[in-house]
Amino acid sequence: MLAQFLNVALDVQTPAYAGVRVANGTLVASDGVVLVAYRLNSEYIRGEGMIPPATARALAALANEVYLDYIEVDGTAVSLVTREQYEDRSERLVVTFPPFACYTLCIESFLPRCTPPDATLLCEAPSLKLVKAARSNDFVELVDNPVRGSELFQLKLPDAKVWYSVRQLREGLRLFRARDTVSVFWNEQGWLAFRDDWGRLFAVTPYVKRD
């Protein structure tokens, strides 16, 4: 799950918002429009700082292959502890990545806006078929009163006040597996957040009609 998160986070982050922010046991990445976060145990993700893109790539490669005991971040330096399993023993292995340039952005400050009390629960376990079926350059808006199991979106109508990009939704929803149950939150600015029971969150800001 960590490798999957890091791969999505690496796709989401852009040069202006480079890297993956670590604070309070949470990993956060953003491009200023889309945000993905993964809340882990603060014993598992220790320290505070930024994981630079280069380190994040290396970390994703390792997390995909081995079990990591914990990850420690100090500024932009990252070290991790893993175990190499031999037939007769397991050996503790520490891998230390050097610091790389990465500007510290406290993007975790956006997280409260995506969950209660700043945001309200819109729907549990909605159907997101339209996001899969639509073209990536299409736009969608929320249906009125979405209910569990039914479609969350409809194609954008000309008079929509707030709408979302299918491409951006697809990019962030890759965070979740096909059968994950997600809760959807919505705030007054129209930010839409999807959260699962494993601590993963994807939030997207809307396109807004200006009169």
Added chain:
Amino acid sequence: MPSSELARFLNVAIDVQAQPFPGIHVADGVILATDGVMLVAKKFDVVFMRGEGAISPKAARVLEALAEATWIGSVAVVGNRVTATAQTTRYDEQLGAEVAGGYREIELEFYCPRAPVARMLGVLHDESRGWQQIVENPNLKALKEMSARDYVALIDNPRNGGELFRPKEIDDPHWYSVAQLRRGLRLFGARARLSVRRNAKGWLAFEDGYGHTFAVTPFVKHN
């Protein structure tokens, strides 16, 4: 600045390596990966690529990610222990830009069985195996145009600069998989001038002037 050459080699090598020879093997400045059917190798400076041993696929993926992002000063391999020196970078407030910093060591040690690198490379230059230079700078357009599931054979008397392959015919004694050729030829740049050799058993070896080698064994007709 990324170590593009190392990153590209590792990218292809990680794809090629498989059982019975998992990992990437290092000896005498040569780094090599094989699955027993294909082999990719690159000769580096012995100061840059030091030691002897096997880089596990896990360590190779980490090294590839680092090489894509920063300059790797050297790689030292002792058994399964890989020590890479990577150039750090930092943000210079006065310049308002990212600047290069000092080198730091990164140590990785994951288990990987060793492979006889010297013997494998020796086979590619063993005169008793009947290696012959067949063509310089061949045209490989047919490989690009064919389906990955197709098979090709060498054309008779290929000319320098001319097409090297044609679609396989039913009575060809040796033929090659387009998918395997494509995977290995990714090692070379688009404008690389390749030299192609073949041995008596139909093995093909592609080399450029920069120390890259890709060798592939053929499918053989058994009567």
